[in-house]
Amino acid sequence: MNAQELRKAAKEVLPSVDVVIGQRAGFDPLHAEPCFATKPEDVDDFIASPLCVHNLASYLPSLKGKKVAVVVKGCDSRTVVQFLEEGLIKRENVTVIGVPCSGIISVKKVLERVSHEPIQSISFDNETVTVKTNKREEKIPLLEVAPGKCTTCQYPNPLIFDVLVGQKLEPRGSAEAVYDDIREFETKSLEERKEYWEKTLGRCIRCYACRNACPLCVCQESCIAETRDPHWMSQKDDPKEKMTFHMIHAIHLAGRCTECGECERVCPMDIPLGQLKKKINMGMKELYDYVPGINPEEKPPMYVFKVEEDKIEEHELS
Amino acid sequence: MPELAGKELRIVGFLCNWCSYGGADTAGVGRFKQPTDLRIIRVPCSGRIDPLFVVKALINGADGVLVSGCHPRDCHYSDGNYYARRRLEMLKQFLPFMGIDGKRFHYTWVSASEGQRWQKVVTDFTRQVHGIGPLHEKKEAAK
Numbered sequence: 203m204n205a206q207e208l209r210k211a212a213k214e215v216l217p218s219v220d221v222v223i224g225q226r227a228g229f230d231p232l233h234a235e236p237c238f239a240t241k242p243e244d245v246d247d248f249i250a251s252p253l254c255v256h257n258l259a260s261y262l263p264s265l266k267g268k269k270v271a272v273v274v275k276g277c278d279s280r281t282v283v284q285f286l287e288e289g290l291i292k293r294e295n296v297t298v299i300g301v302p303c304s305g306i307i308s309v310k311k312v313l314e315r316v317s318h319e320p321i322q323s324i325s326f327d328n329e330t331v332t333v334k335t336n337k338r339e340e341k342i343p344l345l346e347v348a349p350g351k352c353t354t355c356q357y358p359n360p361l362i363f364d365v366l367v368g369q370k371l372e373p374r375g376s377a378e379a380v381y382d383d384i385r386e387f388e389t390k391s392l393e394e395r396k397e398y399w400e401k402t403l404g405r406c407i408r409c410y411a412c413r414n415a416c417p418l419c420v421c422q423e424s425c426i427a428e429t430r431d432p433h434w435m436s437q438k439d440d441p442k443e444k445m446t447f448h449m450i451h452a453i454h455l456a457g458r459c460t461e462c463g464e465c466e467r468v469c470p471m472d473i474p475l476g477q478l479k480k481k482i483n484m485g486m487k488e489l490y491d492y493v494p495g496i497n498p499e500e501k502p503p504m505y506v507f508k509v510e511e512d513k514i515e516e517h518e519l520s
Numbered sequence: 521m522p523e524l525a526g527k528e529l530r531i532v533g534f535l536c537n538w539c540s541y542g543g544a545d546t547a548g549v550g551r552f553k554q555p556t557d558l559r560i561i562r563v564p565c566s567g568r569i570d571p572l573f574v575v576k577a578l579i580n581g582a583d584g585v586l587v588s589g590c591h592p593r594d595c596h597y598s599d600g601n602y603y604a605r606r607r608l609e610m611l612k613q614f615l616p617f618m619g620i621d622g623k624r625f626h627y628t629w630v631s632a633s634e635g636q637r638w639q640k641v642v643t644d645f646t647r648q649v650h651g652i653g654p655l656h657e658k659k660e661a662a663k
Contacts, residue, residue, distance in 0.1 A: 388617065396619025426572075434576065442579050449575045449618070456610050478617070485613040490606070504610075507602035509592065514609050517626060519644035520651070 207367045208250045208273065208301065213242050215297050215365065219269040223258045224248040232309055232321050252306045252326050252344060257281055257462045260417035263290045271297035277351060279360035280460035280495025281417045287498055290420060300363030302371045304329065305344050305352040310472060312347045316340060351463040354380045361496060381484050384477065405471040406444040412465035412475050413451055418458045426450060452478040457486045457503040460495035489513045529583040529649055533560045534569050538596035540588035542632025552639040555646040558586065567600025571611040578620055581656055584649035587627040594631060621652050
């Protein structure tokens with residue numbers, strides 16, 4: 203990833219759009235923040251590095267009607283494709299600046315690695331992260347502090363783009379390996395799984411950050427979790443209510459989630475929420491031979507049906 | 521139903537107005553003996569059934585959920601049950617991941633004339649849920 207090339211590409215695109223969305227350095231060396239560039243000098247703030255963790259495609263549906271250019275990584279580009287599949291954005295209004303990505307950092311994992319010491323600087327060199335804190339300097343392989351999605355990344359290159367900045371990269375590992383964690387979890391017994399989720403989702407503080415950050419959660423303020431009367435869930439601090447909320451989130455993303463990992467990234471309680479969606483996606487692949495965010499011409503599986511389904515069989519009662 | 525005597529479970533049934541509700545009615549009119557664990561909720565079409573209805577029922581006290589609609593090709597609204605089939609199949613695969621036995625949830629098709637089939641579906645499903653036992657603590661089941 204090269205910031206100079208990115209800035210050059212963004213400046214070329216800027217005159218033909220209302221805004222270019224990129225990322226710039228944030229409040230400390232470890233964080234990047236979204237940057238909405240409307241003037242060429244704003245573009246000079248753009249960075250391109252493993253610090254660019256945000257899925258900027260999330261902003262597209264809310265900027266409907268405007269001409270927008272957006273900088274996307276491979277995984278983020280799937281979100282753009284999914285929006286197109288669902289008719290949430292118009293292709294002619296969006297200019298996609300694609301950046302092949304060899305992995306990003308997980309802020310939580312980096313902080314854990316350096317025992318939450320204040321970070322003075324962070325630099326990247328060929329898949330190695332060098333973190334300087336006020337007490338020490340540590341060199342860490344990028345994949346050790348990358349979010350789970352990067353370790354099995356199948357889409358390092360944007361699937362849709364108007365401008366490509368940088369060289370195309372190879373996928374990491376085999377396509378089957380992506381769902382290894384889910385398969386492993388499924389070797390557990392029902393009781394163990396129930397116990398695991400009760401404990402894990404029990405940590406949830408219902409801040410709804412996962413929903414708010416989710417690019418595909420396009421209902422936002424009319425989310426059924428809060429707006430229906432009678433309410434789907436009460437305000438009670440109860441594992442059942444938490445479970446209900448996360449089932450709502452997961453089921454509403456059935457056949458839509460592009461596994462960008464925003465829900466996990468923003469979770470303050472470090473709940474592996476992506477697993478729920480990955481499990482459903484596994485089913486979507488098996489049942490309907492569908493992978494979200496790959497082909498803009500396709501329709502998500504819950505939008506369509508076949509009179510004779512290929513893979514669904516009648517269930518027998520025992 | 522001697523094996524059920526005295527320990528009823530709570531099973532929620534979502535039936536479409538046009539076929540399965542009629543089928544259940546036919547079974548009643550025909551005086552077919554059925555287990556009494558099932559509480560029926562009538563909905564306009566199986567396509568009206570949000571998978572979250574099932575989730576909500578299972579999380580909040582039901583031991584089993586039965587969904588029944590018109591046979592494929594027979595939907596009163598032509599294609600409601602096709603959409604339902606896709607959603608419910610997705611849910612059926614997802615529930616075990618959360619630690620809820622997939623056998624607690626069943627979806628099927630019963631037409632208005634199939635009183636006997638309805639009897640069989642209810643009886644078999646109730647037996648299946650009893651085979652697994654209650655999902656929630658006893659004190660709740662006794663309420």
